[in-house]
Amino acid sequence: MGFWSRPKFTRPRVLSDKGIMGMNRRNIDYIGRYNPRRLYPLVDDKLQTKRIALACGVTVPDLIGTISQQHQVRHLAEMVQEWPGFCIKPAKGSGGKGITVIVRHDRTGYTKPSGAQETIDDLERHVSNILAGLYSLGGKPDVALIEALINFDDSFEGYSFEGVPDTRVIVFKGFPVMAMMRLSTDASDGKANLHQGAVGVGIDIGSGRAIRAVQFDQPVDHHPDTGRQLSELQVPDWETLLQLSASCYEMSGLGYLGTDMVLDKLRGPMLLELNARPGLAIQTANGAGLLPRLRRIEALDSQRMSVAQRVDYAREHFSIAS
Ligand SMILES: Nc1ncnc2c1ncn2[C@@H]1O[C@H](COP(=O)(O)OP(=O)(O)O)[C@@H](O)[C@H]1O
Ligand SMILES: [Mg+2]
Known part of the structure; x- marks a missing residue:
């Protein structure tokens, strides 16, 4: 598939062909089934998330x-x-x-x-x-x-405008199933949230390389403020980042989880926050649906798999090259 090839996402039939997950299914089949309600306070309160992260030896901003x-x-x-x-x-x-x-x-x-x-x-x-x-x-x-303040790694120079880019990984039963980088823009005022106008770049789980990018749900090739070509983006230290996200499963107990990671210049990959109801736009940024990947994991007997084994499995099976 050519780099920024433009699949027609908006046609409903095409959406279901790609296994795109909608809001109802996410809420009922995944969040409802895999996220025990009593654990929500751990992630809905950033102070508590920091506490459990520190207790598990996961690096967080000071x-x-x-x-x-x-x-x-x-x-x-x-x-x-x-x-x-x-x-x-x-x-x-x-x-x-x-x-x-x-x-x-x-x-x-x-x-x-x-x-x-x-x-x-x-x-x-x-x-x-x-x-x-x-x-x-x-x-x-x-x-x-x-x-x-997080000082983002130099390798992201030009990819983010006036703000710290973050990497969102959807972690299902401890497997990193889909990833996206979020780059701040003039519109997003130093924050990397899509609703604030950040650019979402789908990232290949296998390699950590960019797949395609969107801003306000529309495909983009270049960063709107810096002009940098987004297809060249490669997340450094990808394996470490995946392992850190995957280990958030044990740390939080949540089966369906969004992890926000940042790469600090001096301290390496850090956990910014966890999300018990991660958004669905990551699918648009990847040009792929979550459902086939989630179902694949549901069919797997994964209980005794270690963090490293889960990351290996994901890199092998959820790579765009596979
Ligand atoms: N300590 C920080 N230093 C610099 N930028 C930050 C810091 N914390 C958050 N941000 C920016 O704000 C965005 C949102 O922060 P986050 O903690 O994930 O809160 P939210 O729950 O609102 O998404 C991050 O993606 C990042 O771009
Ligand atoms: Mg966030």
């Missing part, structure tokens, strides 16, 4: 601190003083909502990835909004996480 009460908000400037860059996020947020990335700061103010300046008052107001539940599920009161 936590500078948390703010859970209004009277602590005025300590924000002091908390971040010694950190060159940081990120403020709601513990129970999703889809990039309520995340503010600050790449540097000095006496004149705080600089976002776009170069836009924020004052300490702006940031404190933002934290207050997080506490009030503006970005949390169901509008419940929330906690603000202040996290160290």
Whole structure:
């Protein structure tokens, strides 16, 4: 298949031919069946996810601190003083909502990835909004996480505009079944979430190489801001990244899981967050459906397979070359 060949995804018959999974099937047959509800709080709260990751020896971005009460908000400037860059996020947020990335700061103010300046008052107001539940599920009161800035690996230079690219891997019963890189754009303001306007690049499970890419559900060949050709993208350290995602199965107990990984310049692959209801757009970015892969795993007796064996199996069977 030629690189950015353009299959006609939108025709329903073609969709089902490709085994594209819809929302109902995902909710009922996979999330409902494989994700015990009692485990949701572990992944719906980023603070808890960090705790279990650290307990399992999985690398995560440094936590500078948390703010859970209004009277602590005025300590924000002091908390971040010694950190060159940081990120403020709601513990129970999703889809990039309520995340503010600050790449540097000095006496004149705080600089976002776009170069836009924020004052300490702006940031404190933002934290207050997080506490009030503006970005949390169901509008419940929330906690603000202040996290160290991730410095993304040089190999992604030009692929992402003003923000950290992340790699989403769908892990089913501990097997990495489909992957996509998400690249931030001018539209997505330093965040790599598709609904914020990031580019999604389907990544071959076998090789870690780009398959095709989409932005706002439409195929794209080049990064809209940097012009870099997306077909050349190759995720470095692919095996390690797959093993890290696959091991999130044991760590979380969730059978159907989305793992968000980032590659830090100094610390290598890290886990950013886990998702118990990962989106379906990864299929569009890959030009392939999840269902055939999920069914293949369901037919397998995989209980005693190790992380390394599961990764080997996935690389062999879910590669576009196979
Ligand atoms: N510590 C950080 N440093 C830099 N960018 C970050 C950091 N944390 C998150 N981001 C950016 O924000 C995006 C969303 O973060 P994430 O923690 O996955 O929250 P959400 O649940 O909203 O998707 C990431 O993909 C990344 O681009
Ligand atoms: Mg995320």
